[in-house]
Amino acid sequence: MTENLVSMKVDVADHVAEVTLLGPGKGNAMGPDFWRELPDVFKRIDADPEARAVVLTGGGAHFSYGLDLPAMMPEWGGLLGADSLAGPRTRFLDDIRRMQDGITAVAACRKPVIAAVSGWCIGGGVDLITAADVRLAGADAKFSVREVKVAIVADMGSLQRLVGIVGEGHLRELALTGKDIDAERALRIGLVNGVYPDQAALVDAARAMAAEIAANPPLVVQGTKDVLNLERERRVADGLRYVSTWNAAFLPSRDLGEAVGAFLERRPPKFKGE
Template sequence: MEKYKTLEIVQQNPNSPVFNLHLNRPSLLNALSLDFFTEFPKALSSLDQNPNVAVIVLSGNGHHFCSGIDLKALSSITSESSDHGRTAERVRREIKRFQEAVTAVERCRKPVIAAVHGACIGGGVDIITACDIRYCTERAFFSVKEVDLAITADLGTLQRLPSIIGHGSTMELALTGRRFSGSEAKELGLVSKVFSTKDAMDEGVRAVAEEIGAKSPLAVTGTKAVLLRSRDLTLDQGLDYVATWNSGMLLSDDLVEAISSYSQKRRPSFSKL
């Protein structure tokens, strides 16, 4: 398995379809470096293409999930030259590259579950809003922090968070940059459940991931794809899209296996994707 400077991929159980992707700069609170924005989409693509992977759990090594973008990375892309036009073009190009790295979570066919403990600030919020399911611990805390750095959040939070928690709540959090707790994140709908400890979260998330991993991979990847696509479609367009999707997928062996296993009262066994 490939080694990364900013990430770690772990398969805790060799027989499990659940793989863990860890942000791995714990001494720097998993701040997002320039290397991260190259490695993150690469790691997600490798997991996506691996037939042994059904579900990805994203978390942070150490005491925090992510403290946001590394300020060194930020200063390196905003350093000016004498030509302001070329500086602006370079900054825009780098921002677009950073955006694509976060969007890689959605481009990944396999479900990505965020497990948050400690700080989830700025770029960390960008990342979890792109994830498919989010959980956290009681000690987790969040902040859409960019306004306090005199920048506008630009890696996806302002685009994705409103569809998760609503426009009004997003506006308040983004304009104030205030810190909010795991319990408030649950009240807002940002996370699905709050666990008392990191160990409890790890166990609970693993159980959810294993449950999803036991289902038809065609149905799981299809559900993710249709839900993401439907954000940008009208109701009629969304219905047409899922009808087209299912017309190509319903003829798979997974449907036969799901029905026969149900009638025989046994666990289904699906081929890898």
């Protein structure tokens, strides 16, 4: 079975669901279509008895450039204005939590998810792969928790989930600097389980791992994932609720406007702490 949506394609064969990000933004950037379709796709996979494991990958050279700011800004309208009152900020809080629910649908899917990352994986892309059970990378993969560089506190799950993957010290370095790391560093710190020479070898490895999982008793696999998720789900849920409230209150700023303007004008931003 193959299903083509706007932002992703879903294939199910031999008990493995393969979800391929399609954009439509450059580098599979995450715009309104992505945030609308993501939770529905993973809820359907969760309910599909034919799917026992999932491969999540990016179409083209890159996994994802992360949040598609230009595409999202018209949807948010005046919600990010520094002088916006309680009504707009409440609507923005609802938007943040709706987007968080999309990433959480990946983590909550009872079928184990293997993320196969080629090229860039930035911001929201890192949020997405931290919700997967296993991450594999191509030799060309690069990762960045880049929100700090665009005047945003990362609020889709990286700050909550990465601590259990790479540890406190590495998480703080990545989140506070916004630096890029390559596949070798990602392997060294435990962000990925393996690095493969090219995209074809990477996807083959992810499919092979998914097939190995799918060959095990499906209810036992689901039960194992459920037990592994127990402590993390509680901690992550508390953290997501806190950061969504924080950003609804403090994200609107002149620095955010400067970050968006600099991005659109292709120039370095000049932040003033306002």
